[in-house]
Amino acid sequence: MSRKLFTxxxxxxxxxxxxxxxxxxxxxxxxxxxxxxxxxxxxxxPARPMVSIGDxxxxxxxxxxxxGYVSTAVHAPTSGRVVAIDARAVPHPSGLFDLAVVxxxxxxxxxxxxxxxxxxxxxxxxxxxRIRDMGLAGxxxxxxxxxxxxNPGAQKIHTLILNGAECEPWITCDxxxxxxxxxxxxxxxxxxxxxxxxxxTLIGIEDNKPEALAAMRAAxxxxxxxxxxxxxxxxxxxxxxxxxLTGVETPTGGRSTDVGIQVFNMGTAYSLYRSxxxxxxxxxxxxxxxGHVAQAGNFDxxxxxxxxxxxxAAGGALPGASGEIVGGPMMGFDLMDSAAPVTKxxxxxxxxxxxxFPTKPIExxxxxxxxxxxxxxxDLQPFEMYWYSRAKDFGRAQSYNLFDCIECGCCSFVCPSHxxxxxxxxxxxxxxxxxxxxxxxxxxxxxxxxxxxxRLEREKxxxxxxxxxxxxxxxxAAASGADxxxxxxxxxxxxxxxxxxxxxxxxxxxxxxxxxxxxxxxxQKEIDEIEARRSKVEGNTESQARHE
Numbered sequence: 001m002s003r004k005l006f007t008x009x010x011x012x013x014x015x016x017x018x019x020x021x022x023x024x025x026x027x028x029x030x031x032x033x034x035x036x037x038x039x040x041x042x043x044x045x046p047a048r049p050m051v052s053i054g055d056x057x058x059x060x061x062x063x064x065x066x067x068g069y070v071s072t073a074v075h076a077p078t079s080g081r082v083v084a085i086d087a088r089a090v091p092h093p094s095g096l097f098d099l100a101v102v103x104x105x106x107x108x109x110x111x112x113x114x115x116x117x118x119x120x121x122x123x124x125x126x127x128x129x130r131i132r133d134m135g136l137a138g139x140x141x142x143x144x145x146x147x148x149x150x151n152p153g154a155q156k157i158h159t160l161i162l163n164g165a166e167c168e169p170w171i172t173c174d175x176x177x178x179x180x181x182x183x184x185x186x187x188x189x190x191x192x193x194x195x196x197x198x199x200x201t202l203i204g205i206e207d208n209k210p211e212a213l214a215a216m217r218a219a220x221x222x223x224x225x226x227x228x229x230x231x232x233x234x235x236x237x238x239x240x241x242x243x244x245l246t247g248v249e250t251p252t253g254g255r256s257t258d259v260g261i262q263v264f265n266m267g268t269a270y271s272l273y274r275s276x277x278x279x280x281x282x283x284x285x286x287x288x289x290x291g292h293v294a295q296a297g298n299f300d301x302x303x304x305x306x307x308x309x310x311x312x313a314a315g316g317a318l319p320g321a322s323g324e325i326v327g328g329p330m331m332g333f334d335l336m337d338s339a340a341p342v343t344k345x346x347x348x349x350x351x352x353x354x355x356x357f358p359t360k361p362i363e364x365x366x367x368x369x370x371x372x373x374x375x376x377x378x379d380l381q382p383f384e385m386y387w388y389s390r391a392k393d394f395g396r397a398q399s400y401n402l403f404d405c406i407e408c409g410c411c412s413f414v415c416p417s418h419x420x421x422x423x424x425x426x427x428x429x430x431x432x433x434x435x436x437x438x439x440x441x442x443x444x445x446x447x448x449x450x451x452x453x454x455r456l457e458r459e460k461x462x463x464x465x466x467x468x469x470x471x472x473x474x475x476x477a478a479a480s481g482a483d484x485x486x487x488x489x490x491x492x493x494x495x496x497x498x499x500x501x502x503x504x505x506x507x508x509x510x511x512x513x514x515x516x517x518x519x520x521x522x523x524q525k526e527i528d529e530i531e532a533r534r535s536k537v538e539g540n541t542e543s544q545a546r547h548e
Contacts, residue, residue, distance in 0.1 A: 003202075003227050006247040008240050010377040011232040012410050014169050014330065016208065021290040022172035024297045026180060029313050031109055035077050035304035036341040037063065038090050038100040042137040043144050044070030049101060055082045059111040060281050063101050066132055072145040073135040075281040076103055077302035079110040088339075091307065091326045091346055095336035103304070114279030124150075124195050127276075134275040135282040135344075140236075140265030141327065143345045146272065149262060150195040157196045161245060161256075161263045162189060164205035164212060165229060165236030168328030171348040173286040174266045176298045178205070178212035182219035185266055188273035189224065196262060202245050206231045233330065234408040238263045240377050252404055267347070287342060289314040291351035292321050301342050307349060308338035317351045325350040329357070330409040364417040372411035372421060378404050382411040382421050389428035394435070397428050405429075 040046035047064030057063060057076040064074030083104045087097035119127055128147040136146035140163060162185075166174040178185065193201060201224040205213050208231045217226045229235060229244050239250040241263065248259050256263055267285060274280045283303055287310065290296040294315025301310055307324070311317060317324075324335040327348055335349070372382035381400055388397035402425060411421040 003225065003245070004247075005227070005229060005245070006243055007230075008235075008243050008377050009379055010375045010410060011234065011240075012375055012413050013231075014233055014413065016231075017170045017290070018172050018175070018208065020170070021288050021296040021298060022175050026176050026286055026298045026300055027313075028300045029302065029305065029310070031078060031105055031107065032302075032305060032309055033105055034083075034306075035080075035103045035105065035302060036088050036100050036306060036339075037074060037077065037103065037304040038088070038098050038341065038343055039064045039074055040090070040098050041074060041143065041303070041343040041345065042072050043142065044068065044072075046099065047071060047074040049085055049099070051082050051085070051101060053082055053085060056080070057082060057103060059109055060114060060283060061112055062133065062135075062281070063103075066145075070145060070148065072137055072147070073133050073281070074101075075135050075283050075303075076101075077283045077304045078103065078105045079108055080105040088341075089337035091335065091340045091343060093333040100341070116279045117276045119191055119194060119276050124197075127191075127195055131272070131275060133281075136268065136271055136275055137282070137344050138265055139267035139271060139285055139344060139347065141331070141345060141347065143343075146264075146268060149264065150192065152196050152257075152262075155257050156260055157198045157257065157262050158260045159200040159202065159246065159262075160189070160192055160196060160198045161242060161261060162201070162203040162266060162269060163236055163238070163241055163263055164203060164209070164216065164266045165241055166209070167206060167231070167233045167236035168330055168348075169233075170290050170350050171288050171328050172290075173288045173298050173347050175209050175212050177266055177270055177286055178209070179215050181270055182215040184273045185216070185269045186219045186221070186224070187277060188269035188271070191272050191276050192262075192264060192269065198262070201225065202227055204229045204241050204245050206235060234377055234406065234410065237377065237406050237408060239406070252401055282344065285342070285344060285347070287346060288348040289351075290348065291325075291356060292318050292353040293351045294318055303342060303344060305342045306339050307335065307342060307346075310342060310349060311338070311351070318353075320353050321351050322354055322357070323352045325352060325357075330413065331407060360420075361418040363419050366417055366419060369416060371414045371416065375410040375414045377408060377410060378406055380405060382425075385428070386419065386421050386424050389424040392431070394428055394432050398432065402428060402432075 039049060045068040048067040049063065050065050051057060051063045058079045059076060061076045062073050063076050066072050080103045082101060084102040086099070088100040088102070090098045090100070117127065117130055128150050131150065132145065132147040137143040138146060138149070164174055164178055166172070189201060203216055203220065203224060203226045205216065205226065205228060207228045213226060213228055220226055227245060229241070234240055235244060238256055242256045242261055243249055246261065248261065250256050251258055271282050271285070275282065284300055285303065286298050287301045288298050289310060293311065296314065299310060299313060324338070325332045326335050326346055327333065329350065332348070332350070366383055366386060368383055370383065373380070376382055385397050385400045385402055385405070388394070388400070405425050407422050407425065409422050412419070415421060
């Protein structure tokens with residue numbers, strides 16, 4: 001009996017171009033002389049470098065430790081020597097540089113002694129900590145640290161969904177992975193089920209991948225279900241695939257875990273298998289190279305491989321190439337620097353030419369036709385969000401659930417005015433996040449100032465209370481006729497002066513043991529000063545006692 005499927009609103013049908021790269025098996029790249037490994041390859045805090053220039057490293061050695069909770073480790077893709085730790089180009093829409101460790105390969109590719117995990121007999125918490133140290137992050141694009149997603153916390157996870165839809169045009173890395181390594185993916189899914197304690201496992205694959213569907217159905221056990229879902233972009237979005245398979249909607253501003261469902265990518269499941277059962281950290285991934293290139297296909301690539309070298313492995317760009325896109329054409333971005341390396345987030349490199357990717361038309365004014373709203377799979381009103389984002393009225397933009405936008409690009413795809421709507425939404429989100437960070441910093445500064453003022457007032461009050469208690473004790477002692485307790489500080493000063501006076505007398509006797517009338521002026525002066533100070537201290541003490 002086939003599972004009932006549900007249809008989400010919106011979505012588009014762009015040309016897939018899958019056949020360009022999915023016809024050939026995955027190819028392994030040869031070893032390169034240099035690798036550039038960024039410390040920021042995941043959502044959250046970047047890893048903290050654990051090596052220094054000149055250090056020798058082995059393949060799989062941790063070179064960046066997780067910093068903070070939302071973070072994960074980074075490892076050396078091969079053996080060699082660290083030759084630099086500095087800012088390098090990274091694949092990012094901004095084109096900015098980021099901290100990276102540069103490794104000069106020694107050609108031996110010597111690895112650490114990997115230790116497989118007995119995950120069936122390992123406590124789930126200990127298993128998650130090991131996965132964090134293995135550097136696993138989601139390979140579907142979001143690169144969220146996997147150990148966090150494997151932690152159900154207080155929320156019970158009853159359903160695990162494996163996302164094999166791969167709905168973005170041109171990208172075929174998951175398709176080939178499912179065709180060739182289905183058994184390994186299933187073993188990774190078993191680890192996920194153990195960590196989450198879920199009962200139901202669903203594997204969703206778009207119906208334009210018949211070979212992948214057949215391979216996964218042949219590999220799964222009876223308690224896992226492989227489901228063919230309709231080909232529709234963005235059917236591979238986490239919220240959209242969840243609804244398609246279960247009919248459960250993710251709440252606004254929430255995640256699928258809020259309704260007891262967790263979603264993982266196929267590449268993540270395969271990497272989890274290698275990390276747990278082989279003991280190998282995440283040091284490579286499958287990347288699609290396609291478009292206007294000599295030998296399109298999928299490559300098993302070491303993390304840190306410069307994208308120009310990956311392109312060369314595919315035979316290089318053909319004449320007439322006009323640039324490269326990292327990721328898919330709907331959600332990807334133009335590559336600014338071909339020296340940027342492959343990271344955990346890079347799943348595709350598309351070489352453009354004017355025929356495949358014509359120049360974008362001039363942006364016109366919004367005519368409020370509503371096409372963007374009809375195409376939006378998140379049931380938003382993009383034309384309203386656009387209007388307020390462009391006017392920098394971010395509060396009103398948020399009132400239209402701006403942060404529910406998954407940035408799939410459907411609105412931009414159908415817009416007759418050629419407005420890059422997603423760019424405006426990304427701008428608005430970034431501005432709101434920045435203002436929130438500034439507000440948080442200001443709040444923290446205010447809290448610190450208020451606490452300092454409170455602490456000073458408290459110390460002042462404590463000191464006043466202490467003096468008041470001492471005075472009360474002295475009055476009580478005087479009233480009862482008891483001896484007045486001497487001031488400890490005054491007694492200490494008297495002892496110090498007495499010791500100094502004794503030293504002076506000894507000096508005096510050493511100089512003139514019989515005649516004290518002819519002392520040297522300096523010695524006599526010192527004696528006089530000490531005597532005066534002692535008299536002053538004693539006088540003050542007696543005066544205070546009388547006053548009390």
